[in-house]
Amino acid sequence: MITLALRLLTPADASAVLRIYSGASVAFLGRPAMTVHESEEYVAPVRHRTGSVSVSVAQYVFGVEVAGDLVGVVKLGRRPGGQGRVGYVLREDCWGRGYATQAVQQLITFAFVTVGLDSLGAKVHPDNVASGRVLEKAGFTPLGMRGRMITYRLAASTD
Numbered sequence: 001m002i003t004l005a006l007r008l009l010t011p012a013d014a015s016a017v018l019r020i021y022s023g024a025s026v027a028f029l030g031r032p033a034m035t036v037h038e039s040e041e042y043v044a045p046v047r048h049r050t051g052s053v054s055v056s057v058a059q060y061v062f063g064v065e066v067a068g069d070l071v072g073v074v075k076l077g078r079r080p081g082g083q084g085r086v087g088y089v090l091r092e093d094c095w096g097r098g099y100a101t102q103a104v105q106q107l108i109t110f111a112f113v114t115v116g117l118d119s120l121g122a123k124v125h126p127d128n129v130a131s132g133r134v135l136e137k138a139g140f141t142p143l144g145m146r147g148r149m150i151t152y153r154l155a156a157s158t159d
C-alpha cells in the first residue's frame with residue numbers, strides 16, 4: 001500500500017507544480033500549460049491581512065505527495081451554504097496508480113470532518129472517463145449533464 005499525503009505547497013514546489021500542469025494533464029482543464037512565472041505565483045505564500053478584518057478561505061489547495069515526490073494538486077473550493085467543489089490534477093507519468101482516488105478520498109475527509117461542509121460537487125467533461133471514474137470510486141453520484149459537463153455530488157454522512 002502506497003503512502004500518499006496531502007500537504008501545503010511551498011515556494012520550493014514551483015518546478016514540481018510546473019511539471020504537473022503540463023502536457024496531457026492540462027488538456028481537460030481547459031487551460032494551457034503553466035508558465036514558469038505562473039508556477040512561482042502559484043506556490044507563493046498568501047499574505048493574510050491582520051487586524052480587525054477577518055479573511056474567509058475561498059479555496060484550499062494541497063499538494064499530493066508520494067514517497068517525497070509531489071505528483072499532483074487537489075483543490076477544495078468553498079461555496080455558500082456549506083457546499084464545496086473539488087478539483088484535482090495528477091502529473092501524467094503518475095496516472096493509473098490510484099493516486100487521484102486516494103487524494104480525493106483524503107480531500108473528502110478534510111472537507112467534511114475538518115471544514116464541516118455538508119456536500120461536495122464536481123464537474124467533468126464526458127470525454128474525461130478517468131476523472132469520472134475517480135469520483136465514482138470516491139463515492140460521488142453522477143447527476144447528469146449540465147451544459148457540456150457531467151455534474152457529480154456527494155453528501156456528508158449523517159451517521
Ligand SMILES: CC(C)(COP(=O)(O)OP(=O)(O)OC[C@H]1O[C@@H](n2cnc3c(N)ncnc32)[C@H](O)[C@@H]1OP(=O)(O)O)[C@@H](O)C(=O)NCCC(=O)NCCS
Nearest residue numbers: 025028088089090095096097098099100101129130131133
Ligand atoms: C483524471 C486524473 C486525475 C486521474 O488520475 P489517476 O491517478 O490516474 O486516477 P486513478 O488511478 O485513481 O483512477 C483512474 C481510474 O480511471 C480508469 N481509467 C483511466 N483511463 C480510462 C479510460 N480511458 N477509460 C476508462 N477508464 C479509465 C482507471 O482504470 C481507474 O479506474 P479503476 O481503478 O477502476 O481501474 C488524471 O488523469 C489527470 O490528472 N488528468 C488531467 C486533469 C484532469 O482531468 N483533472 C480532472 C478535471 S475534472
